[in-house]
Amino acid sequence: MTRIGDDPEAFEAFYREHVQTMLRYAARRCRDPFAAADLVADVFLAAISAASGYREELGSPVAWLHGIARNIAAAEDRRAARLWSAENRICGHRLLESDDIARLEERLDAEQASRGLLEGMAALPSSQRAVLEMIAVDGLSVTEAAAALNISTVAARVRLHRARKAMQRELAKKTAPNSAPSFSSPLEVS
Amino acid sequence: MNPERFEERLMHELKNHVEQRAQDTSAAERAPRPSRIHRRSWVPAGLTAGLAASVAAAVLVLNPAGGAGSAAAGRNTAESPVTADDSLDRISTVAYTLKRDPHGTVNVTIRDAGAERPDLTRLQQDLKRMGVNARVYQDDPTCQPDPGEDPELGSATLKAIDFHHRDGAFTATIRPGKFPTGTHLEIVFPPLPKGSPLIDTIAFGLRNGEAPDCRHMFFSESELPASTATTPGEIVPDRS
Numbered sequence: 001m002t003r004i005g006d007d008p009e010a011f012e013a014f015y016r017e018h019v020q021t022m023l024r025y026a027a028r029r030c031r032d033p034f035a036a037a038d039l040v041a042d043v044f045l046a047a048i049s050a051a052s053g054y055r056e057e058l059g060s061p062v063a064w065l066h067g068i069a070r071n072i073a074a075a076e077d078r079r080a081a082r083l084w085s086a087e088n089r090i091c092g093h094r095l096l097e098s099d100d101i102a103r104l105e106e107r108l109d110a111e112q113a114s115r116g117l118l119e120g121m122a123a124l125p126s127s128q129r130a131v132l133e134m135i136a137v138d139g140l141s142v143t144e145a146a147a148a149l150n151i152s153t154v155a156a157r158v159r160l161h162r163a164r165k166a167m168q169r170e171l172a173k174k175t176a177p178n179s180a181p182s183f184s185s186p187l188e189v190s
Numbered sequence: 191m192n193p194e195r196f197e198e199r200l201m202h203e204l205k206n207h208v209e210q211r212a213q214d215t216s217a218a219e220r221a222p223r224p225s226r227i228h229r230r231s232w233v234p235a236g237l238t239a240g241l242a243a244s245v246a247a248a249v250l251v252l253n254p255a256g257g258a259g260s261a262a263a264g265r266n267t268a269e270s271p272v273t274a275d276d277s278l279d280r281i282s283t284v285a286y287t288l289k290r291d292p293h294g295t296v297n298v299t300i301r302d303a304g305a306e307r308p309d310l311t312r313l314q315q316d317l318k319r320m321g322v323n324a325r326v327y328q329d330d331p332t333c334q335p336d337p338g339e340d341p342e343l344g345s346a347t348l349k350a351i352d353f354h355h356r357d358g359a360f361t362a363t364i365r366p367g368k369f370p371t372g373t374h375l376e377i378v379f380p381p382l383p384k385g386s387p388l389i390d391t392i393a394f395g396l397r398n399g400e401a402p403d404c405r406h407m408f409f410s411e412s413e414l415p416a417s418t419a420t421t422p423g424e425i426v427p428d429r430s
């Protein structure tokens with residue numbers, strides 16, 4: 001893993017293993033194919049830059065990459081990430097061709113429900129939201145989410161529990177008084 | 191239509207980026223300590239006001255004056271205020287790398303062969319982004335020949351710029367904080383060689399006042415005067 005920053009072949013293996021995961025991640029958070037392509041490029045550029053600091057005890061590669069993606073996707077970091085990307089002349093959306101755009105648009109459509117779910121989490125405290133996003137939306141395990149967020153598994157479980165409760169309360173408020181809220185949603189994570 | 195998907199194209203771009211990083215790291219590890227190399231490699235040479243195109247060495251030209259014509263890169267850069275983008279500390283392309291340290295010193299590495307010649311307009315813009323007020327030229331033989339250096343800027347140039355050649359690249363250390371008021375960095379690339387991207391000479395210097403539109407300082411043998419008066423402002427590092 002630590003070699004992906006200076007070994008092209010090691011990077012290729014890493015990239016092939018995770019690019020689809022990152023495309024899904026981007027499709028859940030971006031509203032157009034161009035932004036999604038830029039996000040994926042930025043995440044891998046940041047991974048290349050940070051690879052030498054990776055240590056196995058901090059979590060699996062996929063958890064590490066989600067941690068990077070989360071930082072890159074955060075609004076405050078996007079500006080710096082774009083600058084960094086431009087600096088290196090690798091701009092995801094410039095690599096898109098018409099058939100790629102069509103494919104990504106299909107992906108974005110498929111992830112519409114996930115984006116709605118993410119928007120529904122907006123009211124949660126950021127620490128709870130982060131755990132819930134990674135587990136309910138991105139499909140990470142509690143252990144992986146904890147590693148990505150650099151917190152203990154116990155803390156991740158506590159935050160997840162609180163986030164789910166808060167979301168259930170929000171859903172209950174929005175539901176008509178006579179109809180029972182349905183909790184069998186993606187928020188139900190074992 | 192390109193049969194490759196976005197994922198494949200992005201992978202190739204990123205692999206090239208990784209390869210470039212590896213080469214940069216390797217070159218940095220091979221490089222001896224700059225201060226020692228600087229002392230050893232700089233050899234004062236008695237040259238004429240112009241530099242014969244046949245000289246296979248890096249040249250630091252101390253504020254050569256004169257010239258008019260058309261520019262290789264945008265004219266506005268040298269005149270407009272330069273504000274560094276503080277979030278940038280490294281810019282890397284196939285042809286050159288710029289690195290800035292916390293004190294604002296910018297290291298410019300330009301590969302001399304086996305790579306593309308730098309895009310001069312982009313190099314000028316990238317230097318500006320790094321906080322260096324610079325003007326980058328391609329030598330233009332149709333431009334008025336360079337009449338010689340400004341002696342008043344000689345010592346300032348030595349303080350502001352270190353320049354040497356090693357491991358297949360020209361390396362200049364630029365200290366924008368040492369630029370005298372009203373001056374800017376001037377970089378002149380030699381005429382394009384036919385059929386080869388090899389760069390055997392580059393001129394770095396400071397210039398006072400308005401930037402000219404073009405520069406001509408690399409002369410063919412036929413342009414050189416018969417006498418070879420020494421120009422103290424010109425220093426040639428030994429490539430050996």
